[in-house]
Structure formats: C-alpha cells, structure tokens
Amino acid sequence: xxxxxxxVAEPGGLAGHLDGFVRAVREAGIxxxxxxxxxxxxxxxxxxxxxxxxxxxxxxxxxxxxAAQRPTYDVLFDLWWPLSDRPARPGHDTDPxxxxxxxxxxxxxxxxxxxxxxxxxxxxxxxxxADGDEEALRRLAREAVERLGRGQPSPSGQSxxxxxxxxxxxxxxLVSRLLEGLLAGADRGGLAEQVARQTVRERLxxxxxxxxxxxxxxxxxxxxxxxxxxxxxxxxxxxxxFLRAQASDLAELRRAVAPLARRLAVRLSARRRLGRQGRxxxxxxxxxxxATGGVPVVTHHRPRTVHKPExxxxxxxxxxxxGFSHFTLLLTQALREHFTGVRAFAFIDSTDEVTRxxxxxxxxxxxxxxxxxxxxxxxxxxxSDYGNAFxxxxxxxxxxxxxxxxxxxxxxxxxxxxPPGLPVLADLVRRSRSAHWLNPEPRRLWGSGDSAADRxxxxxxxxxxxxxxxxxxxxxxx
Amino acid sequence: xxxPPTQFPQFSSVADVGKRLASAGYLPDAQISTTVFLADRxxxxxxxxxxxxxxxxxxxxxxxxxxxxxxxxxQCYEGLDEARALYEWNYKKQLLRIQASQxxxxxxxxxxxxxxxxxxxxxxRPLLTAIRRTEPTVLLIDETDKADVEVEGLLLEVLSDFQVxxxxxxxxxxxxxxxxxxxxxxxxxxxxxxxxxxxxxALDYPSAEREREIVLSRVPDLAPGxxxxxxxxxxxxxxxxxxxSPSISETLDWAQTLLELGLDTLDESAMRSTxxxxxxxxxxxxxxxxxxxxx
Numbered sequence: 001x002x003x004x005x006x007x008v009a010e011p012g013g014l015a016g017h018l019d020g021f022v023r024a025v026r027e028a029g030i031x032x033x034x035x036x037x038x039x040x041x042x043x044x045x046x047x048x049x050x051x052x053x054x055x056x057x058x059x060x061x062x063x064x065x066x067a068a069q070r071p072t073y074d075v076l077f078d079l080w081w082p083l084s085d086r087p088a089r090p091g092h093d094t095d096p097x098x099x100x101x102x103x104x105x106x107x108x109x110x111x112x113x114x115x116x117x118x119x120x121x122x123x124x125x126x127x128x129x130a131d132g133d134e135e136a137l138r139r140l141a142r143e144a145v146e147r148l149g150r151g152q153p154s155p156s157g158q159s160x161x162x163x164x165x166x167x168x169x170x171x172x173x174l175v176s177r178l179l180e181g182l183l184a185g186a187d188r189g190g191l192a193e194q195v196a197r198q199t200v201r202e203r204l205x206x207x208x209x210x211x212x213x214x215x216x217x218x219x220x221x222x223x224x225x226x227x228x229x230x231x232x233x234x235x236x237x238x239x240x241x242f243l244r245a246q247a248s249d250l251a252e253l254r255r256a257v258a259p260l261a262r263r264l265a266v267r268l269s270a271r272r273r274l275g276r277q278g279r280x281x282x283x284x285x286x287x288x289x290x291a292t293g294g295v296p297v298v299t300h301h302r303p304r305t306v307h308k309p310e311x312x313x314x315x316x317x318x319x320x321x322x323g324f325s326h327f328t329l330l331l332t333q334a335l336r337e338h339f340t341g342v343r344a345f346a347f348i349d350s351t352d353e354v355t356r357x358x359x360x361x362x363x364x365x366x367x368x369x370x371x372x373x374x375x376x377x378x379x380x381x382x383x384s385d386y387g388n389a390f391x392x393x394x395x396x397x398x399x400x401x402x403x404x405x406x407x408x409x410x411x412x413x414x415x416x417x418x419p420p421g422l423p424v425l426a427d428l429v430r431r432s433r434s435a436h437w438l439n440p441e442p443r444r445l446w447g448s449g450d451s452a453a454d455r456x457x458x459x460x461x462x463x464x465x466x467x468x469x470x471x472x473x474x475x476x477x478x
Numbered sequence: 479x480x481x482p483p484t485q486f487p488q489f490s491s492v493a494d495v496g497k498r499l500a501s502a503g504y505l506p507d508a509q510i511s512t513t514v515f516l517a518d519r520x521x522x523x524x525x526x527x528x529x530x531x532x533x534x535x536x537x538x539x540x541x542x543x544x545x546x547x548x549x550x551x552x553q554c555y556e557g558l559d560e561a562r563a564l565y566e567w568n569y570k571k572q573l574l575r576i577q578a579s580q581x582x583x584x585x586x587x588x589x590x591x592x593x594x595x596x597x598x599x600x601x602x603r604p605l606l607t608a609i610r611r612t613e614p615t616v617l618l619i620d621e622t623d624k625a626d627v628e629v630e631g632l633l634l635e636v637l638s639d640f641q642v643x644x645x646x647x648x649x650x651x652x653x654x655x656x657x658x659x660x661x662x663x664x665x666x667x668x669x670x671x672x673x674x675x676x677x678x679x680a681l682d683y684p685s686a687e688r689e690r691e692i693v694l695s696r697v698p699d700l701a702p703g704x705x706x707x708x709x710x711x712x713x714x715x716x717x718x719x720x721x722x723s724p725s726i727s728e729t730l731d732w733a734q735t736l737l738e739l740g741l742d743t744l745d746e747s748a749m750r751s752t753x754x755x756x757x758x759x760x761x762x763x764x765x766x767x768x769x770x771x772x773x
Contacts, residue, residue: 033670033674035674036674042520043516043520046516046519046520047512048492053508054512057508057509057513058512058516060509060678061512061513061516061677061678062677064680065670065673065678066527066680067664067680134685190745191744191746191749191770191771191772193771194769194770195707195710195714196710197714198710198713198714198717199686201717202686202713287569290569290572290573
C-alpha cells in the first residue's frame with residue numbers, strides 16, 4: 001500500500017483508491033464485507049463523482065451499519081477524498097444561504113503575520129459565530145489553519161497544529177460578547193441565556209471540529225495519510241474504555257444504554273415465551289384441525305406466563321470506578337423500567353439499598369447524585385472495602401438473594417489490601433440462580449497490586465467489561 | 479444475487495430527489511436525498527435507523543407522495559409471524575366452501591381441493607400485496623427492530639429476490655420491484671445479513687438550519703424570529719440528559735401551540751405553560767425547568 005503524499009497515487013486508479021479506502025475503514029474497526037466493497041464500487045458508477053458530499057453519503061450508505069461508526073468514517077473520508085487546496089468555490093453546496101456569505105473573500109486581503117492578523121481573524125470569527133453560518137465558519141477555519149497554524153518547518157515537512165490556531169484566536173474568550181449579541185438586550189440568567197449558551201456551544205464546537213479536520217488534511221498532504229489515519233481516528237463510542245471515558249464520551253455511552261436494557265428485557269422475555277405450554281389456543285387448534293378434516297388431532301396452546309426474573313445488582317460506586325459505576329447505574333435504571341424484580345445495592349466500604357432512587361421515571365443523573373449524598377455507603381474512610389461491604393449486604397439483606405435471583409456484582413475488585421470477604425461472596429453465589437461479576441479493568445491487570453479479582457474469579461464468574469461493546473456481548477450471553 | 483424484476487428508476491438525479499420530496503412536504507438534507515437516490519437507482523431496500531421522532535416513517539410517506547406510489551405498510555411488533563406479514567388462507571371461507579359442497583353430489587375431492595386453495599381464499603398480507611402490485615409501490619416496514627429474529631429471515635428472503643412461494647399456488651415474482659423502506663429505532667441490532675442487503679441511512683435530529691426550514695414550511699404562519707428562538711430552545715432541551723428528547727413532530731406541535739395561543743415570544747412563562755407539548759415525562763419537565771432556569 002503506498003503511503004505517498006499525493007492523494008491519488010495507487011496503481012489501479014479509482015478502483016485502487018477505493019480499495020485503499022475500504023481497507024482503511026476496515027482497519028479502523030468497521031467491519032466491511034466483500035459484498036459491501038463491491039456495492040461501494042457500484043456506488044461510484046451511479047453518483048456524481050464531482051460532488052464530494054454525494055460520494056461521502058453514498059459510500060456511507062453501503063459501508064456503514066451503525067450510527068456510531070459515522071464519525072470515524074467521516075475522518076477517514078476526509079483523508080482519502082480531501083478537499084483540494086484551493087476550493088475556488090465549493091460547487092457542491094446546495095445550501096442556499098451560502099450564496100450570501102462572502103466571508104472567505106473578505107479575509108483574503110489581510111496583512112501577513114503578526115498580531116494584526118490574529119485580531120482581524122478574531123473579529124471575523126466573532127461575526128461568523130454570531131451569524132451562525134456554518135459553511136463560512138468552515139472556510140474561516142481553513143484560512144486560519146493556513147495562516148496561524150504553521151509550526152517550525154522541519155526536514156520531515158511542514159507541520160500544522162490546531163493548538164496554535166486556538167491560542168491565536170482563543171474563541172472561548174468570545175463567549176461573553178457572543179452571548180450579549182445573541183441575547184440582544186434580554187435579561188441574563190433566565191431561559192434566554194441558557195438557550196443562547198447552548199447555541200454558542202454548538203457553533204464553537206463546529207469551528208473547533210473544522211480546525212481539527214483541516215489540520216488533519218494538511219498533515220496528511222505533508223506526511224502521508226496512513227500515518228494520520230492511525231492517530232486521528234478516535235475509538236467508537238462503544239469501544240471507549242469506561243475508566244477513561246470523558247464527559248463527551250459519557251453522553252454517547254448514555255445513548256447506548258437504553259437500547260441495551262431493552263435488548264436484555266427482550267431476551268429475558270423471549271426465554272419466558274419459550275417456556276412450557278399454557279391455555280388452549282382455540283383459533284390455532286381449529287385452524288390446524290382443517291388438515292385432518294375438522295378433527296382436532298393436534299392441540300395448540302397459548303404460552304404460559306412465567307414469573308419474572310429477579311435481578312440483584314451490587315455496584316461499587318467508589319471514585320476509582322466512577323465512570324463505570326455511573327454507566328452501570330444507568331443500565332440498572334433502564335432495567336428497572338422493564339422489570340419490577342430489580343433491586344440495586346451500592347457500596348464503597350459499606351452497603352446500602354439504592355433501589356428507591358431508581359423508581360421508573362426517576363431522573364438518572366439525580367439518582368446518581370442522591371446515592372452519593374443520601375445513601376449509607378461509607379462507614380469508615382470512603383475507600384473501597386469489599387469484605388465489609390459483602391458482610392453488611394449478607395447480614396442486612398439476607399433474603400435478597402434466593403434461588404430465583406440473578407446476582408450481578410459490578411466493580412474492579414481492588415480491596416485496598418483489606419480482607420476480600422471471599423467466603424461471604426461464595427455463599428451468595430451458591431444461594432443465587434446465577435451470578436456474574438463485571439470488571440471494568442483489563443484482564444491482564446487482575447490480581448496485580450491490591451486487586452483481588454483473580455481470587456474472586458475462583459468463586460464467581462468474572463467477566464471483563466471495559467466498554468459498551470463488551471457489555472452488549474455479556475448481555476446477549478446472559 | 480439475481481435482480482430479475484424490472485424496475486424503473488423514479489428519480490433522475492439527487493437534486494431531483496430533493497426537489498420532489500420537498501414538494502411532498504419533506505425537507506431532506508444531502509445525506510437523505512443521496513441515499514434515497516441510490517436506493518431507487520440500485521433497487522436496494524433502504525434501512526433508516528435513528529431515535530424516535532426524527533422523521534423515518536415520514537420519509538417513507540413523503541417518498542410515496544413524491545413518486546405517486548401507493549404506500550403499503552407493515553407494522554412490526556413482537557410476535558409478528560408469516561401469517562400476518564406475508565399471506566394466510568382464509569380458513570373460515572374454506573370451511574364454508576367444504577360444507578357447501580357436501581350437499582351437492584357432483585363435487586368430488588379434487589375440485590374441492592383445487593377450489594379451496596385458489597385466489598379466492600388467499601388473504602394477502604402487506605409483503606405479498608406489495609410484490610403482486612403492478613402500480614408503483616412504496617413498501618414501508620416500520621419498526622423492524624420490534625419484530626422477532628425469525629421475521630428477519632423472512633424479510634431476507636422476500637427482499638433479496640422479491641418473490642414468494644406459496645406451496646399450493648406456486649411462486650409469485652414481483653413484476654415491478656417496490657421501493658422498500660425499513661425503519662428501526664435501534665433497540666436491537668438487526669442481523670448483519672439483513673443490513674448487508676440494505677442501504678443504511680442513519681437519521682439524527684436535523685441541524686438547526688434545517689429544522690428551522692421544516693418548522694417554517696409546516697407552520698408557515700409562524701414569525702421567522704420566533705421559529706428561530708423555538709428551534710434553538712429545542713436544541714438546548716436535546717442537549718440535556720432527558721428520558722425522551724423532543725422530536726421533530728413535537729417541535730412542530732409546539733410551534734402550532736405557540737401560534738394558537740398567539741404568543742409572539744418564547745419567554746419563561748410561555749415555556750412553563752406549554753412545556754407539556756414537548757416533554758412527556760414529568761421527570762424531564764422538572765429537569766428542564768431547573769436547567770433552563772424557568773423558575
């Protein structure tokens with residue numbers, strides 16, 4: 001595979017180029033089958049190749065299978081089908097408002113370098129942000145990277161840095177002036193300000209994304225796109241490590257949880273449906289009797305309603321697994337909406353029942369905060385103590401785990417070198433119908449340092465659950 | 479994969495898709511019109527996935543209007559089976575026929591047998607209806623993710639060859655391939671095999687620009703300034719962690735409500751009194767009121 005700086009350098013022309021792109025998409029973790037690759041080639045014959053956006057959406061329609069794959073795909077598409085350096089006029093723009101925006105032209109006669117340039121661009125940025133014309137913002141971003149983003153030229157080629165642009169333009173300091181403009185004299189502090197803030201946030205995010213895309217494009221042109229593709233592609237939302245998830249990832253993860261809980265609910269109810277037979281289904285029996293001349297030889301029955309499964313969730317909410325427990329509590333809440341038999345317990349160094357915070361219809365974020373505030377999960381110093389937590393649980397809620405109960409323990413198994421309480425846990429496991437432990441740490445770290453995960457693994461089925469994809473996999477095997 | 483049935487592309491270009499959908503009351507963005515164009519041109523089913531209320535079903539309806547086709551809808555639910563999706567024999571009528579023939583002498587077994595498994599006793603369900611039609615047809619398979627996995631197998635068979643085999647009647651092949659739109663809320667991952675046969679379109683909430691256009695085209699009497707304020711407020715609501723984010727249709731309902739109430743600006747009191755139009759969970763309402771400082 002060639003890694004040359006020229007955008008189209010592979011042998012085989014367009015087909016070879018497409019092949020390279022498909023391979024890059026595959027390498028980024030998006031499964032693309034052979035038939036899809038063939039379909040992609042067929043797309044090339046149907047869309048208008050001069051229209052970049054048509055090509056982008058057309059290939060996305062055959063190559064992608066989930067919405068979460070789209071951001072990754074877009075980054076790769078921009079690298080493989082880059083805008084040319086000098087877009088005289090983005091001809092594919094169907095956006096009518098674009099015709100009036102002459103932002104790019106007005107910045108062309110700026111002086112070279114220095115404070116003045118940054119100041120002028122800031123003024124232009126302020127105008128465009130207040131205006132909200134996204135296409136003009138993107139044009140300004142391209143221009144800003146060209147003029148402000150250059151690093152020191154080195155033998156390996158010219159580098160471009162987004163932080164240089166952001167430092168020179170410091171768009172975040174424009175927020176208060178933008179708010180004033182958007183509020184247009186309305187009162188601060190109320191609804192109008194909250195709405196305006198959201199608008200400003202969105203537009204700033206657009207601008208930042210445009211800067212990053214342009215830096216990637218230029219770096220790819222200088223140093224070869226394969227190198228950029230490896231570094232620039234962020235993991236997809238369901239591949240993000242729970243323990244390293246940032247606020248923005250959590251928002252994505254949250255969207256993944258609700259379907260997961262529903263899927264689990266469907267799976268459990270499907271098992272219920274497959275249970276033994278119940279009352280006679282008259283219609284089906286008569287229908288089947290036709291085959292035997294009206295004599296009901298085979299009877300058909302309605303499925304019996306079986307009692308609902310009970311689930312007990314025991315969740316570590318200490319600081320070290322904050323991202324993970326937040327996520328699993330979301331799952332608990334979602335499950336509560338489908339099953340009445342879900343009981344949730346949280347622990348740090350003591351255990352308390354938190355089911356009451358997860359009433360159906362309750363707000364999850366609130367619930368998580370209230371657990372920290374109101375639940376009795378800290379007895380001593382606020383560091384995880386699994387031994388004591390299990391003791392308290394087995395002692396105070398002895399009846400919670402019975403032969404119909406599935407037990408789910410969520411935590412990293414890091415005991416701070418305190419007693420792990422193995423016998424208590426083993427007893428709980430023995431009393432339950434099934435028991436699983438979801439551990440957000442990678443398997444190779446189990447048993448290292450103060451982790452008792454390997455020892456717990458001897459008495460309970462311990463499952464590595466580092467990201468939403470693994471959780472989904474676990475749910476389907478449950 | 480054979481593609482036997484004749485099929486006439488309905489759209490001449492991507493721009494044509496955009497224009498004709500717009501005249502049917504649906505404002506598509508570049509992604510939607512490109513994917514619809516490809517689905518039409520390549521004769522592949524279109525799988526539209528996205529959160530509730532982003533206009534998935536609406537797209538299928540607009541497609542039917544734009545192409546002058548009839549919309550045939552198969553609503554999926556848990557427990558949907560072949561008899562509801564494909565075809566069923568009208569057994570009550572068959573019973574009557576058998577009993578009626580018992581009185582007459584001449585009716586021998588063969589004629590009765592041939593008789594009760596004829597066209598007259600066949601109840602065509604949406605999939606068979608769509609395949610047998612000779613007029614332009616849009617087949618909407620709504621909320622595919624709600625159906626059981628077995629139905630996916632059935633769909634796979636029908637959508638790849640556009641033919642149905644009825645043991646008593648033989649194989650029925652489509653004379654004119656319908657434009658197929660499948661929708662899904664992604665509550666369950668559809669099988670790889672089904673996804674591979676479809677063109678995938680992920681629909682999310684529209685951009686502010688497009689949503690404003692949608693509001694103004696559907697509620698034309700609304701002042702543009704208010705529409706702008708409305709759309710930005712809805713976007714602020716969608717940025718919150720809510721159980722159910724406001725959908726496009728709820729935005730439209732809200733616009734209509736403001737218009738009916740004769741409100742010309744969306745301030746705290748207006749929003750407090752109309753919050754029920756866009757947020758349908760009380761916990762969401764409490765949260766929105768707190769976050770947007772309504773009190």
